Amino acid sequence: MxxxxxxxxxxxxxxxxxxxxxxxxxxxxxxxxxxxxxxxxxxxxxxxxxxxxxxxxxxxxxxxxxxxxxxxxxxxxxxxxxxxxxxxxxxxxxxxxxxxxxxxxxxxxxxxxxxxxxxxxxxxxxxxxxxxxxxxxxxxxxxxxxxxxxxxxxxxxxxxxxxxxxxxxxxxxxxxxxxxxxxxxxxxxxxxxxxxxxxxxxxxxxxxxxxxIPLSRLPPPNDPDVEAFVLDEIIKLVEDAKDDVVILVDACAIRHDARQEVNELITKTGYPVYSAPMGKTAVSETYERYGGIYVGSISRPDIKEKVESAKLIFSVGCLKSDFNTGNFTYSIPPSRTVEFHSDHTKVQFAAFQGIGMKELLPLLTARLQPTSEVARKIPVPNFTTVVPDETDEIITQAWFWPKMGTFFKPKDVVIAETGTSSFGILDVPLPDKSVFVSQILWGSIGWTVGSTLGAAFAARDIGLNRTILFVGDGSLQLTVQELSVMLRHDLKPIIFVLNNSGYTIERFLHGKERKYNDISNWNWTALLSVLGDAEGTRSQSYTVKTKDELSALLDTASFAQAEKIQLVEVMMPKHDAPRALIQQAELSGKTNAYVAL
Amino acid sequence: MxxxxxxxxxxxxxxxxxxxxxxxxxxxxxxxxxxxxxxxxxxxxxxxxxxxxxxxxxxxxxxxxxxxxxxxxxxxxxxxxxxxxxxxxxxxxxxxxxxxxxxxxxxxxxxxxxxxxxxxxxxxxxxxxxxxxxxxxxxxxxxxxxxxxxxxxxxxxxxxxxxxxxxxxxxxxxxxxxxxxxxxxxxxxxxxxxxxxxxxxxxxxxxxxxxxIPLSRLPPPNDPDVEAFVLDEIIKLVEDAKDDVVILVDACAIRHDARQEVNELITKTGYPVYSAPMGKTAVSETYERYGGIYVGSISRPDIKEKVESAKLIFSVGCLKSDFNTGNFTYSIPPSRTVEFHSDHTKVQFAAFQGIGMKELLPLLTARLQPTSEVARKIPVPNFTTVVPDETDEIITQAWFWPKMGTFFKPKDVVIAETGTSSFGILDVPLPDKSVFVSQILWGSIGWTVGSTLGAAFAARDIGLNRTILFVGDGSLQLTVQELSVMLRHDLKPIIFVLNNSGYTIERFLHGKERKYNDISNWNWTALLSVLGDAEGTRSQSYTVKTKDELSALLDTASFAQAEKIQLVEVMMPKHDAPRALIQQAELSGKTNAYVAL
CATH class of the missing domain: 3.40.50.970 (Thiamin diphosphate (ThDP)-binding fold, Pyr/PP domains)
Structure with missing residues (x-):
């Protein structure tokens, strides 16, 4: 031998x-x-x-x-x-x-x-x-x-x-x-x-x-006496507000495993519900009482008006970072707010340490249910988007995101890179049981590429539908090699590469015409072939330059079925950006202003 | 407007x-x-x-x-x-x-x-x-x-x-x-x-x-009294050794800017000089009194014998890490050693803090010069390598590195990735004024790709010749996107990609047949085209599978002139490795042994 x-x-x-x-x-x-x-x-x-x-x-x-x-x-x-x-x-x-x-x-x-x-x-x-x-x-x-x-x-x-x-x-x-x-x-x-x-x-x-002995994921139990006190306080506020309550759901409702408890609260009470950007898809965006994304002064005006005029706001799992709040422009005074967190509750100005939402919310839901008939009459904006009727062929940001909204299916995992994508997708309702993934607080560019790999494995594990990534050309360059790992493990994400010649979010923050915001143009459609699919049998790549080309691709059944890994290079103008990004950049720009410029 | x-x-x-x-x-x-x-x-x-x-x-x-x-x-x-x-x-x-x-x-x-x-x-x-x-x-x-x-x-x-x-x-x-x-x-x-x-x-x-006022790079001056004492001590040892002295040059001679002082010492005294791996090219490898690389028990036997039998060793800027010393197998007792460092000197067992080599070495050179006639008679091994006469066509590690030795020119910058490349190149003498770059202590795989970008800029600044990188397929995948930046800035390195299907150094350390040491095979020769040279005018890529193919390429004038960025995929057997790597892996393996395996 x-x-x-x-x-x-x-x-x-x-x-x-x-x-x-x-x-x-x-x-x-x-x-x-x-x-x-x-x-x-x-x-x-x-x-x-x-x-x-x-x-x-x-x-x-x-x-x-x-x-x-x-x-x-x-x-x-x-x-x-x-x-x-x-x-x-x-x-x-x-x-x-x-x-x-x-x-x-x-x-x-x-x-x-x-x-x-x-x-x-x-x-x-x-x-x-x-x-x-x-x-x-x-x-x-x-x-x-x-x-x-x-x-x-x-x-x-x-x-x-x-x-x-x-x-x-x-x-x-x-x-x-x-x-x-x-x-x-x-x-x-x-x-x-x-x-x-x-x-x-x-x-x-x-x-x-x-x-x-299995490891327990449950946090320490709430103190029953304090909990009862907190519940009474909240109920009093609800009564004072005459049931004019809205619920605002944010990141920590997802992170601290309170998604189900929140859903019971909203469906049983009928209160209008909104979401912060980091809480997107914590509740179904197709739910009839869901009004869309609240993000301070850069919210859609009807959403902003409805949230900020409510007599009482249940803020569930809020995380008030700059990009999650329209640069700290919430107009919701603490006197009209109850904040539910994983390890404490805040009723107006009073903080109750150790009273976590996972146990508290079901008790609250039980107490509030009888009031639901009144609650259901509070009007809620219709959170839909319409693909604008633009006459030219250029794929604009204003057209692209609503158009993508028509492509998503229930249980899709939708991943948006920090910048153009994370702002662009905010106004687009995602289907029921879809999962929105973005890194709005940390904001490390290139993160979505690795994240998509992990998300696609998880989606396969738990029976979700397609994994769809939106990433800019600049961001993809940071972490591009991970596409090779997706190929090796036979994952089948759809990757939309927004080719707009550089770091667009940064152009809007500073240096619109600067060379440092330019990047090299890569041959994106040949990338998957180089990274492991030399025969071209396990992947498919496309470039779309016009609205018609993109529409036709989205309508192609074999494309939509996502049977192989697919990369779509979407040619977009260099100086175009989603509405929310432009507004955010104007606000951040003021905070970060460089003296003498 | x-x-x-x-x-x-x-x-x-x-x-x-x-x-x-x-x-x-x-x-x-x-x-x-x-x-x-x-x-x-x-x-x-x-x-x-x-x-x-x-x-x-x-x-x-x-x-x-x-x-x-x-x-x-x-x-x-x-x-x-x-x-x-x-x-x-x-x-x-x-x-x-x-x-x-x-x-x-x-x-x-x-x-x-x-x-x-x-x-x-x-x-x-x-x-x-x-x-x-x-x-x-x-x-x-x-x-x-x-x-x-x-x-x-x-x-x-x-x-x-x-x-x-x-x-x-x-x-x-x-x-x-x-x-x-x-x-x-x-x-x-x-x-x-x-x-x-x-x-x-x-x-x-x-x-x-x-x-x-310009910033000064000079360290604080040595104390003249202590310095004089140290000099006398060293001279006494030299006299006791009857001029049987060898000089061993290591990393810190380069890092702490003592290259010139060392060269004056060696040329004026004529003592035999050797180099540790991290000190390679600190002194010219074509210098007649240079004997090659000393790396403890994995040194070439004649080098090991000559260094370890010397009566006195001047160790200049030593950095005794595992991979720089043959896994800590130096056989040089402190009683026969003088260590020169940037901020202290060690004479046998006595340490003299604050006596740095940059000032001390010229004084020592002046004192030692008269003895040089005796010193010049100490025999030094001939540090050359011969391309072995192998009959088969496979590009083996044993053949590849000596063959590359025939390709290098004066003033080339030669960069070797941790692993196969850094071990393989040790036994190959580099030409006069060439610069060897490797990361032997830190050993972060993928480092050479970014490093090559910086080195190529520096080489252009100071009038060096070609920048030549040796990197394995596994390592290149970590940092591959930086090739795109080389293209954008019109740098022209020659990149040898050793395609041996995975992490070879790790196979020799542990898990020779394990899947975790496998990687995806990329279409390496199409890479530069994807990363910015779509027209194929600014780069050239090659695959060589046999000795003849590689020899022919190296002999091609347009290739050797490095007028564009060039990538050469070198097909090598999966389980082949350079001699020094195999020996190092055996030594490390003992230290890191996993119980019960």
Whole structure:
């Protein structure tokens, strides 16, 4: 037998042994390796994909991942894209988490912007880092991937700024408990956590007994006395308002798992409901009592009037960032507001710590239901959009977004890059059960490309429909290689590349004619062929330059069915932008004004 | 006049005004904006390129950069690549620094792995960050690019781990001094520094008086009494060794600007000289007394014997990392060693703080010169390589690297990615005045692609010859978009893509047959066409599958003249690796052994 064949055979024996161990461990009576303990926990959390890049301090653990029956390895092209993918996965696959595996130093630092974005936007992501052995952590030799000065703790110090919880595994006695601690923090607080796996501990055996107890995602219960008091206070305000109440739903209703509770509240009460940009699709945009997107002074005028004139506003999970509030232009005084959050409630000016919305909202719904007949008579704007009847052939922003609105189907996942896309899509109602994904607070350009990869996996897992990405040419250049990973895993997103020759959002903020906002023009329609589909059988690319061309493409059944990965280059004018973006840029421009310009 | 034309005209007026101001400021009598003060300092440091990505907190400053007569803006595809480029620029353009401009949060965190690499490998890089106004830094609104919790200091806290000096500009009184402080730290200590530019300060005027005083790169002078003592101690050891001395040159001789002093020492004394991997090309590899690369137990046996049997070793700028020392297998006892460093000297076991090599080496050279006749008789191995006479057509690693040795010319910049390339090229002598660039300590895969961009600019600035990159297919996928920037700026590197189906260095460390070490196969020869050369006039790509094909290509005059950017896909067997890599992997494998495998 050749040494090649022997080594292949040995690898197969190792694989089978490891697989057997993964399965044997399931009954909880067998000892389990620390690596497989972690994987068992991830399996319990419905994690089916692990993102990341191999590196020499995580290769042993990767053996376990590759052999695991339900957690699959997704080898990304780079770590930042992997972190973005974990974030996108976690956003779409609610009740699970995203996982990104990196190596010591170089890998984790490449991913850190993605982790910080998950922190900012409250997305549960586990950053697993393969690190040198516990002995090396003590003796601190000048290994590759170190800073050369013995500071082995520099990377965790950086990570502490962007994760809510960290665990450095050091021995077999505490490993299981440490793993459970960070995972519990991750799922209950919906923020990223950080966990190191030293090379020498991955295959150490520990008891699997703890695995019989599932990790709980529920936050600590509300204090019943305080809760009852808060409920009474809210009911009094509702009575004073004579039922002139509107509900405004925002990001944290999605992030902190209150989507169902909110939907019960709105359907049973009949109060008008609006959404902030980051809360888009938290409630169905086809619901008859849904009035559209409220975003302060840049809201559609009828929406702005209705929200701001209500006597009482239930603000659920609000996150008042600049781009989520029309640059802080909410006209809703606290005296007319009840704010529901994951861990506190604010009634007018009074804050009630520890009273979380997940428990409070159902109680409120039960109390309010009898008033619903009055509530249902409050008028709500009709949130629809009409494709404008423009005579020229140019694909304008004003025409493009409403037109896309006609293309979406129920259960589509719609992902919009920060900038032109995230602003353009705001005014377009999305179908029932569709999922809107965007990064409006963190706003890291290029994020959607990795995020689309993760979202498409999650959509496949939970039976959603198509994954549709809108990204500008400038943004796509940051993270483009991840299209190759979509191809390799046979994902079939539709990718609209808005080719408008550069960083459009920045042109509107500053430097409209500046060269620094220009980018190279790529041959977008040849991209998928280069990145892995040389035969042209698994992908299809298109360029559309006119309204007719785009309309015809959208009407083509094979296109709409999304049976392969598809890229559509949409030629758009350089200095055109959606209404909301122009207004936002004018407001931000004032805040960021450069003296003397 | 249309509003479009008026806005273009206004932009031109602004540009000319700013340009005028940049020039007027030069005589030092005029007030200068803080932004232009910084640019004037960078100009004094011979910086001609600024790398980075525009973002809304740095756009005002970018106006000044775009209008500056000698500092040019290089818009990168993403921030990590930009940081890598700044690092590559600084390595090749000695006596200058690399500059990367990012935006608040998202931009700087994307770049941080590149900055950490510059810290680890001692490369002077300035990370400039455009940040919100000083007022916003105090009031902490929930701006995009923030963490949503008001921690505006989280990013600098992360940066403190990877930069030696930081400055947060807060007012006009201290701005110039703060800028000068971090730049001085950067150039004297050859490490990255961090500087924030709040939007509202960029155009504030300050005195330009300080600009008349150039920043000094010289370290503090040695104490003359201690220095004289150290010199006597060293001379005594040389006498005891009866002139059986070898010189071992390493990374810090390059990084701390002692290249010339080392060359005077070696040429005037005639002592045999060797180099560590990170010191490759610090001294000419064609010098008659140069014996090749010493890397502990994985050195060529004749080199190992000669270095380790010398009675005394002058170790200049050593950096004893795992990959630079054959996994810590130096057999050179301290009792036979004098270590010369930038800020201290170690004679046997005695350390002398504050005695730096830049001043010490010339004094030592003067004292040693008379002994040189004896020294010149010490035998030195002949550091050459022979292209092996292999009969089959496959391009093996053993054949490829010596073959490439015949292709290099004086003043070429040769860049080798971590892994196959950095190990493969060690045994190949490079021509006189060529520059070897690799990241052997930090080892972040994909780094060479950005680095090549920066190195090629630097090479153009200082009149070097071709820039030649060796990168594996796996590594190139991490940072591939930067090829597009090379095209846009008309740079003409030759890029050898070693296509061996995945992460080869990792296969040798662990998981030889594992899927996680596989990558997608791209259509490499169509890449440059997609990334900006649709007409195919500015680039040329090739695939070579056999020795004859590669030999023929190397012999083609138009190829060797490098008149356009060229990419050569070199098909190599999946499980082949250079000798040194295989030996290193065996040694590392023992250290990182996974229990139970």
């Amino acid at each position: 050749s040494s090649q064949a022997a080594s292949s055979l040995q690898a197969e024996v190792d694989r089978l042994r490891l697989q057997l161990e993964s399965l044997q461990a399931k009954d909880g009576s067998e000892p389990i390796t620390i690596g497989n303990y972690l994987l068992a926990r991830l399996e319990q959390l419905q994690v089916t994909k692990m993102f990341g890049v191999p590196g020499d301090f995580n290769l042993g653990f990767l053996d376990l991942v590759e052999d695991h029956p339900t957690v699959d390895w997704v080898g990304n092209c780079n770590e930042l894209n992997a972190a973005y993918a974990a974030d996108g996965y976690a956003r779409v696959k609610e009740h699970s988490i995203g996982v990104v595996l990196t190596t010591f130093g170089v890998g984790e630092l490449s991913a850190i912007n993605g982790i910080a974005g998950a922190f900012s936007e409250m997305v549960p992501v586990l950053n697993l880092v393969g690190v040198p052995s516990t002995t090396q952590q003590k003796t601190k030799p000048m290994l590759h991937h170190t800073l050369g000065d013995g500071r082995f703790d520099a990377y965790i110090k950086a990570a502490e700024n962007f994760t809510i919880s960290q665990a450095i595994l050091t021995d077999t006695n505490t490993a299981a408990a440490e793993i459970d601690r960070v995972l519990t923090d991750c799922i209950t607080r919906a923020r990223p956590v950080y966990l190191t796996l030293p090379t020498n501990l991955v295959f150490e055996k520990i008891s699997s007994e703890r695995l019989k | 249309s509003s479009q034309a008026a806005s273009s005209l206004q932009a031109e007026v602004d540009r000319l005004r700013l340009q005028l101001e940049s020039l007027q400021a030069k005589d030092g009598s005029e007030p200068i904006t803080i932004g232009n003060y910084l640019l004037a300092r960078l100009e004094q440091l011979q910086v001609t390129k600024m790398f980075g990505v525009p973002g809304d907190f740095n756009l005002g400053f970018l106006d000044l950069v775009e209008d500056h007569p000698t500092v040019d803006w290089v818009g990168n595809c993403n921030e990590l690549n930009a940081a890598y480029a700044a690092d590559g620029y600084a390595r090749v353009k000695e006596h200058s620094i690399g500059v990367v401009l990012t935006t608040f949060g998202v931009g700087e965190l994307s770049a941080i792995n590149g900055i950490a690499g510059a810290f680890s490998e001692m490369v002077p890089v300035l990370n400039l960050v455009g940040v919100p106004s000083t007022t916003q830094q105090k009031t902490k609104p929930m701006l995009h690019h923030t963490l949503g919790d008001g921690r505006f200091d989280a990013y600098i806290k992360a940066a403190e781990n990877f930069t030696i000096s930081q400055a947060i500009l807060t007012d006009t009184n201290t701005a110039a001094a703060e800028i000068d402080r971090v730049l001085t730290d950067c150039i004297t200590r050859a490490r990255p520094v961090y500087l924030t530019l709040p939007t509202n300060l960029v155009f504030e005027k300050i005195s330009s008086e300080r600009l008349k």
